[in-house]
Each structure stands twice: as structure tokens, then as C-alpha cells.
Amino acid sequence: MYKPEKISEILIKNLKEFGNPLGVPIQQINTWWKNLNLGKGSKLLFTGMIYQLAPYIAKITELLRIFEDTPFENVLHILPNTATRIISIPNKNDVQRYNGILLKIYSLLSKSDVGFYYDPALDSYTGIILHELGCDCEFQEHAKKVVERLEKSGVREIVTVDPHTTYALKKLYPQYTGVELEVFSYIELISASKVENECITLQDPCYYARYLRIYDQPRDLLRFAGIESVDVKNSKKITGCCGAPVESLSPKLSGEIAKLRYFELKETGCEIVTLCPLCLSNLSSFGDVKDIAEVLVKTI
Structure with a gap:
């Protein structure tokens, strides 16, 4: 098992520098929306970046599994961010699939006549991993930055695409920032038609x-x-x-x-x-x- 304080140290550093816990530039991972009509509705589609990060998480977890309980376990935390990004290059098919899921969610919302829009400049990782690891001060600091950006843009209603982001925005952010947004999971807004059994x-x-x-x-x-x-x-x-x-x-x-x-x-x-x-x-x-x-x- 890796030392929680070492893992937390890496994640906090990456989050402050790159806006996500893996230290991968947002412009590199958040590309699913390009060439789309980003909409003009009242609800902001907020992906929270977890679908985009999932292929990278899988790759890094694979590496951590190899070194867990070995003498190399205590060395990984000193690797520079550049080395970490190189060894965490994800499977291209996984990237394509997870981006494709976001496109499918976008399509489901559009076909269900949900009034929404997407602005990549307002989309970000919520920081929930820090809360899960008990780093509440750092989580609060990050949450306030996210909320400040949303408030400046007049965002009041948000559509989320995954449970971690939904919980963070709906339950944790009001507690840690004092700001309460109206948050919907996309699954609560879409409709479906008949298909084969x-x-x-x-x-x-x-x-x-x-x-x-x-x-x-x-x-x-x-x-x-x-x-x-x-x-x-x-x-x-x-x-x-x-x-x-x-x-x-x-x-x-x-x-x-x-x-x-x-x-x-x-x-x-x-x-x-x-x-x-x-x-x-x-x-x-x-x-x-x-x-x-x-x-x-x-x-x-």
C-alpha cells in the first residue's frame, strides 16, 4: 500500500498546477467537444473531466500495481511530472471510447430537448479525490476557485455526467464554499424510446x-x-x-x-x-x- 500522505502530496501539486490530479494539461484531455454546436440553453453541461481522465487513471493504476509492495514503491513520488505524463500515456482506443461516451451523452441531452450549452472554459475537475483522501483544506481551496469562475459567468444550473462530479457539486460544494447551484445528473433529464428487448x-x-x-x-x-x-x-x-x-x-x-x-x-x-x-x-x-x-x- 502506498503512503496516503505521499499520494496526496502528488495529487495536490498536480491539481494546483494543472487543474487535475494527474498533471495532464486540460487542453490535451478535453477534446471531445470540438466540431460540435455548443448550444445556447440555460444549463451548463459540466463534465468534471472524469470521463476524460479515466484512460489515464487506468494506465497509472496499472503502473502503481506493478510497483506496489516492492522497493520501488517509495521512489515513484519523486518522479517529475514530465516522466509521470510519459509513463501514463493511455490506450488510444480507451480515449476514443470515453470521448465517445461524452458525445453520446451530448446527443441524448440534445434529442431530449434539454436546454443546455457547453463551454470548455467553465468545465473543470471538482477536486473530489482530495475530499476522499481527507485533504479538506485543499479541497475547499480548489472548490472555491471552481465556484468563483462559475459565478462570474452567471452559471446557476448545471448538468453533470458522472456520480463523483454530481456529488461534489450538489452536496460538497455548498458545504465547503457556501454557494448552492442547481445540479442535475443528465440521467434525470433525458428520455428514451422503445428498442428491442x-x-x-x-x-x-x-x-x-x-x-x-x-x-x-x-x-x-x-x-x-x-x-x-x-x-x-x-x-x-x-x-x-x-x-x-x-x-x-x-x-x-x-x-x-x-x-x-x-x-x-x-x-x-x-x-x-x-x-x-x-x-x-x-x-x-x-x-x-x-x-x-x-x-x-x-x-x-
Whole structure:
């Protein structure tokens, strides 16, 4: 297991310098929106950068897993940012897929007549990993910067695309910044049409299901589209974790948790579908998993 204080030190430094915990320039990772009509609605589409970062996280976690519990474990934190970026070059197919999911979410919102727009200058990582590691002062500092930028641009309503970003903006930001924005997960706003009968099993993300109680909405969408949702015992507000929260500290433990969860979900015999880029990345290590946007886009 890596020392939490060393990992936190790296993440804080990267967040201050690059705006994200991995130290990758935002202009390098946030390219999915180019060549799109960015819209003129009242709600800001705020990706939070986790879909964009997921392929990089997977690559770095793979590296950390190799060195965990070896003499090299205590050396990684002294690597310069340049070296870190080189060794964390993601799989191109993964980058294409995760960018494609964002495009599908954009399409779902557009076809559902949700009045929204996207401004890459206002989109940013929320800093939630710092809160998860107990670095509350640094999280608060970053959150205030994000909120200040949004307030200056007159943003009042936000549409999010993943559970971590949704929870941060909806629950944590009011607590740490005193600013309360109206936050919607895109899954609460879109509609679906009928498709051929399918069978899926949902991996409920922890933040959506346990803390925000967003678990009936995706099932209702699937049901309306004629897709049967078959649950495992540990679902909805008692959902099982994918292992992502501990991957920066112990990739091996994270992998074991993900493996157990994947094969629990697999027992239904249905296709596994999730609503979170980190669940998608972790569970996909053991077999085929889809994002719900990849399923619902077929209904429009």
C-alpha cells in the first residue's frame, strides 16, 4: 500500500498546477467537444473531466500495481511530472471510447430537448479525490476557485455526467464554499424510446445510489425503452463498490474488490452496465461492461 500522505502530496501539486490530479494539461484531455454546436440553453453541461481522465487513471493504476509492495514503491513520488505524463500515456482506443461516451451523452441531452450549452472554459475537475483522501483544506481551496469562475459567468444550473462530479457539486460544494447551484445528473433529464428487448444488470455507482438516491431513474429509463433490468442482491442503496476509491493507495486491493463485484454482477447472465467512468474502467478489466449512455443512445 502506498503512503496516503505521499499520494496526496502528488495529487495536490498536480491539481494546483494543472487543474487535475494527474498533471495532464486540460487542453490535451478535453477534446471531445470540438466540431460540435455548443448550444445556447440555460444549463451548463459540466463534465468534471472524469470521463476524460479515466484512460489515464487506468494506465497509472496499472503502473502503481506493478510497483506496489516492492522497493520501488517509495521512489515513484519523486518522479517529475514530465516522466509521470510519459509513463501514463493511455490506450488510444480507451480515449476514443470515453470521448465517445461524452458525445453520446451530448446527443441524448440534445434529442431530449434539454436546454443546455457547453463551454470548455467553465468545465473543470471538482477536486473530489482530495475530499476522499481527507485533504479538506485543499479541497475547499480548489472548490472555491471552481465556484468563483462559475459565478462570474452567471452559471446557476448545471448538468453533470458522472456520480463523483454530481456529488461534489450538489452536496460538497455548498458545504465547503457556501454557494448552492442547481445540479442535475443528465440521467434525470433525458428520455428514451422503445428498442428491442434486452437484459442488463446495473452497477449502481456509490455516490449516485448511496448518497444521492439516484437509482430508480436509470431503471425507469431502461424499462421505458423495453430493456429489462435484473438486479443483484447488492444493488441500489446497498450497492457494491467497484474498488475505485482506493486505487491510488492500493491498486491491488482495488483490483480484488473490482473482481469480486464484476463476477457478482455477471451471475445474472445479463450485460453489465454502469453510469460511472471509474466503475466502467475498473470492472472492464475483467470482461465486457458498457456505459448506460452506450445503451440508451440506441433508443433515440
